[in-house]
Amino acid sequence: MIKNYFKIAWRNLKANRLFSVINILGLSLGLTITILLFLFIRHELSFDEMYAEKENIYRLLTDQESDGGREIAATSPAIAAPMAMDEIPEIKYAARMLQNDFGGTASVRANNENFTEKSFFWVDQELLDIFKVQLVKGQRNNALNRPNTIVLSESAAKKYFGAMDPLGKMIKVDNRYELEVTGVYSDFEANSTLDCGVMASFSTLWFAKKPTWYNLSFETYLLLNPNTDPLAVETKMKELLDKGLEKQDQWYDFRLQPFETIHLHSTQISHSYASNMGDISEVHNLTFLAVLILLIACINYMNLTTAYSQKRSKEVGINKTLGAAKKNLLTRFYMETGVLTAISMGIAVVMAILAIPVFNTVTDQNLNLKLFLKPELLTTFSLIWLVITFVSGSYPALYLSAFSPKTIIQPSYQQGRKNSIIRKSLVVFQFATSVVLIVGVLLIHRQLQFINEQDLGFKPENVMAISTSGIRGAQQTSALVHEFESLTDVKSVSMAQGFPGMSVSGRTLRKKNDGQEGLDINTNVTDSGIIDVLQLKLLAGQNLPAEKQEGDKLVDVILNKKAVDYLGYSPKEAIGKEVHISVTNRIVGVVDDFNFSSLHVPISAYAFHNNTGEPKSYLLVRFRSNGLSKTIAQFENVFQKVAPESSFDYSFLDKNIEKLYKRERRAAQVGIIFCGLAIFVACLGLLGLAAFTAAQRKKEIGIRKVLGASILAISRMLLTDFLKPISVSLAIGFPIAYFLMNRWLQHFAYHIQISWTVFLIAGFSVVLIALVTISFQSIRAATQNPVKSLRTE
Numbered sequence: 001m002i003k004n005y006f007k008i009a010w011r012n013l014k015a016n017r018l019f020s021v022i023n024i025l026g027l028s029l030g031l032t033i034t035i036l037l038f039l040f041i042r043h044e045l046s047f048d049e050m051y052a053e054k055e056n057i058y059r060l061l062t063d064q065e066s067d068g069g070r071e072i073a074a075t076s077p078a079i080a081a082p083m084a085m086d087e088i089p090e091i092k093y094a095a096r097m098l099q100n101d102f103g104g105t106a107s108v109r110a111n112n113e114n115f116t117e118k119s120f121f122w123v124d125q126e127l128l129d130i131f132k133v134q135l136v137k138g139q140r141n142n143a144l145n146r147p148n149t150i151v152l153s154e155s156a157a158k159k160y161f162g163a164m165d166p167l168g169k170m171i172k173v174d175n176r177y178e179l180e181v182t183g184v185y186s187d188f189e190a191n192s193t194l195d196c197g198v199m200a201s202f203s204t205l206w207f208a209k210k211p212t213w214y215n216l217s218f219e220t221y222l223l224l225n226p227n228t229d230p231l232a233v234e235t236k237m238k239e240l241l242d243k244g245l246e247k248q249d250q251w252y253d254f255r256l257q258p259f260e261t262i263h264l265h266s267t268q269i270s271h272s273y274a275s276n277m278g279d280i281s282e283v284h285n286l287t288f289l290a291v292l293i294l295l296i297a298c299i300n301y302m303n304l305t306t307a308y309s310q311k312r313s314k315e316v317g318i319n320k321t322l323g324a325a326k327k328n329l330l331t332r333f334y335m336e337t338g339v340l341t342a343i344s345m346g347i348a349v350v351m352a353i354l355a356i357p358v359f360n361t362v363t364d365q366n367l368n369l370k371l372f373l374k375p376e377l378l379t380t381f382s383l384i385w386l387v388i389t390f391v392s393g394s395y396p397a398l399y400l401s402a403f404s405p406k407t408i409i410q411p412s413y414q415q416g417r418k419n420s421i422i423r424k425s426l427v428v429f430q431f432a433t434s435v436v437l438i439v440g441v442l443l444i445h446r447q448l449q450f451i452n453e454q455d456l457g458f459k460p461e462n463v464m465a466i467s468t469s470g471i472r473g474a475q476q477t478s479a480l481v482h483e484f485e486s487l488t489d490v491k492s493v494s495m496a497q498g499f500p501g502m503s504v505s506g507r508t509l510r511k512k513n514d515g516q517e518g519l520d521i522n523t524n525v526t527d528s529g530i531i532d533v534l535q536l537k538l539l540a541g542q543n544l545p546a547e548k549q550e551g552d553k554l555v556d557v558i559l560n561k562k563a564v565d566y567l568g569y570s571p572k573e574a575i576g577k578e579v580h581i582s583v584t585n586r587i588v589g590v591v592d593d594f595n596f597s598s599l600h601v602p603i604s605a606y607a608f609h610n611n612t613g614e615p616k617s618y619l620l621v622r623f624r625s626n627g628l629s630k631t632i633a634q635f636e637n638v639f640q641k642v643a644p645e646s647s648f649d650y651s652f653l654d655k656n657i658e659k660l661y662k663r664e665r666r667a668a669q670v671g672i673i674f675c676g677l678a679i680f681v682a683c684l685g686l687l688g689l690a691a692f693t694a695a696q697r698k699k700e701i702g703i704r705k706v707l708g709a710s711i712l713a714i715s716r717m718l719l720t721d722f723l724k725p726i727s728v729s730l731a732i733g734f735p736i737a738y739f740l741m742n743r744w745l746q747h748f749a750y751h752i753q754i755s756w757t758v759f760l761i762a763g764f765s766v767v768l769i770a771l772v773t774i775s776f777q778s779i780r781a782a783t784q785n786p787v788k789s790l791r792t793e
Helices: 002-015 016-045 080-087 126-129 153-162 232-242 280-307 309-321 327-363 369-371 376-401 417-453 475-484 530-534 559-566 630-640 654-657 662-696 698-707 711-745 756-782 786-790
Strands: 055-067 069-073 090-101 108-109 113-117 120-123 136-137 147-153 170-173 177-185 198-201 218-224 252-258 464-468 488-494 505-511 518-523 538-541 555-560 580-582 582-592 604-608 616-623 650-652
Touching: 016 280, 016 327, 016 369, 016 376, 016 662, 055 080, 080 147, 080 218, 080 232, 090 126, 108 153, 120 126, 126 198, 126 218, 147 153, 153 177, 218 232, 218 327, 218 530, 232 252, 280 376, 280 417, 280 662, 327 369, 327 376, 327 662, 369 376, 369 630, 376 711, 417 662, 464 630, 464 654, 475 488, 475 616, 475 630, 488 530, 505 559, 505 786, 518 559, 530 616, 555 559, 555 580, 559 580, 559 582, 559 604, 616 630, 650 654, 662 756, 711 756
Parallel strands: 120 198, 147 177, 518 604, 555 582
Antiparallel strands: 055 069, 055 218, 055 252, 090 120, 090 218, 108 113, 108 170, 136 177, 147 198, 170 177, 464 616, 464 650, 488 616, 505 518, 505 580, 538 582, 555 604, 580 582
């Protein structure tokens, strides 16, 4: 019996080629998108599954009160880890991490060659034990238990030493540390939050010898003993803080974050070292989008199948008259749906495999074909096939099998109005969804355009940031600055701790001898060239002095307007005033506010200063754009001339600013592609319905033409039937789109206002797309010879 059902299903698909092609194409596209998004979602949810004790690992966070509200940071003080291991028995291991130069690129010299290493971390030996890091060479239990030791990932070992055995070899880092290679470990997997290219012993650093409660620059991981209550450990960590700092000096608190939640639940946590962070809201959005597109494809099947129901009604009636039970008909119709969805699934798998490179480019992911070989994926595909068969086949199967044979076989039988209403309701759903997607894509695009056009208060274009972490000594630094200043294509240079788009030091601003709590302020040690390089707007005063006068112990500082407003001064009044930012500072200049961080957060207080006790890690160079490749080559030659044992590592300020909106740009790209595909799938269904309607009414059209109706009048008649549900879809889609996008825009401190023109464009686009889709079949039906449609069949 099943074999016969399969044959009948196959014959019906062949007999209705247009119906079959539209459904297979629509379902194939929907399933392709679903498969790709499922792979992405599965990849995101699989993060950190490889760690055996992941459920007992926690990250120590600091909860701080800042000017913009509560700030949760992924970093904590250096003293927390050793004290926690000593005084809290529930903690098995505690380990610290510090990215080289507080987030800078390491300059590595190995095997008489220079290299740059962006993923260089100083870690405690306990980190290897917490994550059970697999060493392919060396012994894990003592690899980093003494100063001046280092372990390399396999890729780093190959990069530095090629085929040589790196054990026992020496590596020089930042022209400062001589480190012995004591181990080589397997590269961290692509779905690991921990992703260190190189790990050196934390005990090498000064911070290990004199850890304090004040410098919150270190990521700390804790491995708790099994069955330990993390809340109890969190309480004990707070008790340790009370022992270390008086209450009035505590500007932060501790909390624990489960390691398993780090990848997808850290978008509101600052200063994280993880290079590949996810977002649970993005996973939810893409899941919702995949379901929507697949549902649109299923609706196409329901619409077209029920639209063709009158054509098959007599067939159903005859089968029932000959004794076919309802369950036999249900099985038959589900079999037909199953055959069609199975064909679509096969096509979708092939399309998904071919589309993976494009998908990786759009979403900035690293999905590969190995994912298709996992047994769980075959189970998932089978489950998706069953769900799609059930969802898309249920209404047609139940509807067709419910026909009364007595009514059906009557010549005057016509479909009821209920079927038409349901079909139009499904069309409304499809195009309401399309409206929401179009409005969303337009607003995301406009917000990104707003970001690009926003006056940031400085000019990041044509500014290069060159890492100077490998340069030691004032003499070499001065020589480097002098060489760059002498280049004809260089407008201005400045040495600085950091630049807009990256984190710098966080401190507290107070008036001198003022006991108030103060204002959180970002501080950046630099020199007299900073205003010219960044092209900041100077409101009062002057730049930082090129040289300090002998005996002058005050630190000169340039504040932004936000900081001066807090102090209660006008820009002119602030000049010469003394303020306290860790040490006593003298205000020499005031610049207008500028967006040194992303537009997600409001502008806060910022200070440039010339405290000689702090390092400057970057040479900022503003240059004339006369051939970028030539400029880069020239700058590298100058750098290598001054610092031949350091690696040349650079970035551009405008590119760094763009990275702050990486997630939004990816959302816009994904939205445009999938919005277009969703509309295309919806239009396939609309095309099929238009073809069926034209065929169903061909005799009516023939009569109207004989009676003198024009092609325009007949086309308008056919179009009107579809424009009504599309108009309803606009009325439903617009409020939903407004609500969702208004919530999304609230994530930006500075954002566009939702304009009515967006809805006008979206509505016009949907109507135009529908008209183009329907018009083809309408005009074709209206231009047919009425003699053919009126002849006796």
